[in-house]
Amino acid sequence: MSTSRRDFIKLASTAAVASTLTETAQAQTGGFRRIATEETFTVPEIIEAATELITKNPDHEPGWLNYISGEFPFYDTVLRQMIDLEDERLGLMDAAGVDMAVLSLWNPGVQMFEASQAVELAKITNDQLAEGIKRHPTRYAGLAAVAPQDPQAAAQEVERAMQSLALNGILINSHTNDEFLDDQKFWPIFEAAVANDAPIYIHPRRPPAQMVEAFNDYSMDRALWGYAMETSTHVLRLIMGGVFDQFPDLKMVLGHMGEGLPFWIHRLDTIGGLPTTVTTIKRKPSEYLRDNFIMTTSGMSWDPALKFTIEVLGADRVMFAVDYPFGSYERDAKWLNAADISDADKALVYSGNAERVFKITG
Numbered sequence: 001m002s003t004s005r006r007d008f009i010k011l012a013s014t015a016a017v018a019s020t021l022t023e024t025a026q027a028q029t030g031g032f033r034r035i036a037t038e039e040t041f042t043v044p045e046i047i048e049a050a051t052e053l054i055t056k057n058p059d060h061e062p063g064w065l066n067y068i069s070g071e072f073p074f075y076d077t078v079l080r081q082m083i084d085l086e087d088e089r090l091g092l093m094d095a096a097g098v099d100m101a102v103l104s105l106w107n108p109g110v111q112m113f114e115a116s117q118a119v120e121l122a123k124i125t126n127d128q129l130a131e132g133i134k135r136h137p138t139r140y141a142g143l144a145a146v147a148p149q150d151p152q153a154a155a156q157e158v159e160r161a162m163q164s165l166a167l168n169g170i171l172i173n174s175h176t177n178d179e180f181l182d183d184q185k186f187w188p189i190f191e192a193a194v195a196n197d198a199p200i201y202i203h204p205r206r207p208p209a210q211m212v213e214a215f216n217d218y219s220m221d222r223a224l225w226g227y228a229m230e231t232s233t234h235v236l237r238l239i240m241g242g243v244f245d246q247f248p249d250l251k252m253v254l255g256h257m258g259e260g261l262p263f264w265i266h267r268l269d270t271i272g273g274l275p276t277t278v279t280t281i282k283r284k285p286s287e288y289l290r291d292n293f294i295m296t297t298s299g300m301s302w303d304p305a306l307k308f309t310i311e312v313l314g315a316d317r318v319m320f321a322v323d324y325p326f327g328s329y330e331r332d333a334k335w336l337n338a339a340d341i342s343d344a345d346k347a348l349v350y351s352g353n354a355e356r357v358f359k360i361t362g
């Protein structure tokens with residue numbers, strides 16, 4: 001890493017200590033809070049470790065090479081905004097009337113490192129997340145990072161995050177070393193999530209090696225298409241693989257209006273019920289989607305998608321999310337404020353569901 005980038009990271013994290021913003025959330029119209037639920041942050045330790053790893057092995061995480069080589073023009077801005085939990089972020093939330101952000105670690109987070117380093121970095125990240133929430137308890141909630149590379153350690157971190165750090169759930173950036181969570185070796189993580197009542201946000205990342213070839217051209221490997229294809233495939237593997245028969249109380253959160261899955265419900269149920277479909281699940285795919293999942297609006301601030309998802313899953317199954325700093329609080333709150341749904345549904349999407357799912361009381 002260059003000297004200037006190291007200095008920059010130090011500067012950004014030091015600046016995070018001082019804040020002059022009021023802790024009082026703005027009075028809002030409508031009588032409900034506005035809570036954004038997929039809000040990205042990172043810590044200097046993750047950036048330093050990732051930069052070191054990619055400098056040694058540029059092929060390890062090709063998306064990261066774009067960032068550190070300077071090919072991604074907004075990297076310095078985005079990095080500063082992800083590390084900051086103080087004036088800049090809170091000011092943008094205030095200006096948009098967003099009361100609270102549920103923070104989670106930038107993808108692929110700890111999942112790009114070897115197991116022991118990933119376990120350590122997850123603890124460091126979660127400790128800093130808990131400290132940030134303690135400084136601003138009415139403005140932030142948080143989802144813990146865990147390292148699926150070591151399922152037992154990840155299960156222990158779920159318990160520590162929920163019980164000792166009082167975080168609000170966990171977030172897993174989809175596949176880990178090209179493996180999906182329907183593999184039973186990962187199921188201690190689900191056991192711990194159910195035991196500690198921790199919802200699991202399955203967040204996209206670049207498709208795994210066995211998938212990514214078809215996405216490598218035209219920038220299709222990331223937010224344009226690859227993220228949604230990877231994450232929806234992963235989640236359908238969990239459903240068809242019987243994860244929710246084994247763990248009926250497991251709660252999961254999906255971004256991007258369910259990564260396309262709500263639109264597929266009719267076909268999933270029709271084909272999933274045919275004798276030619278090889279699976280042993282006990283219910284229709286749609287029943288797991290309705291009972292075990294809640295979707296967020298991240299990157300999908302679009303009335304037709306919102307209304308469709310509410311129609312097929314229910315207004316208690318959609319939560320507001322911006323994906324700051326990749327999304328804009330101002331743009332997305334302006335959209336949902338004016339969205340063509342009832343005020344009762346809007347109250348659920350803006351905060352009622354997040355308060356229930358993430359146990360946000362403060």
Ligand code: MN
Pocket residue numbers: 038040203298323
């Ligand atoms: Mn995101």
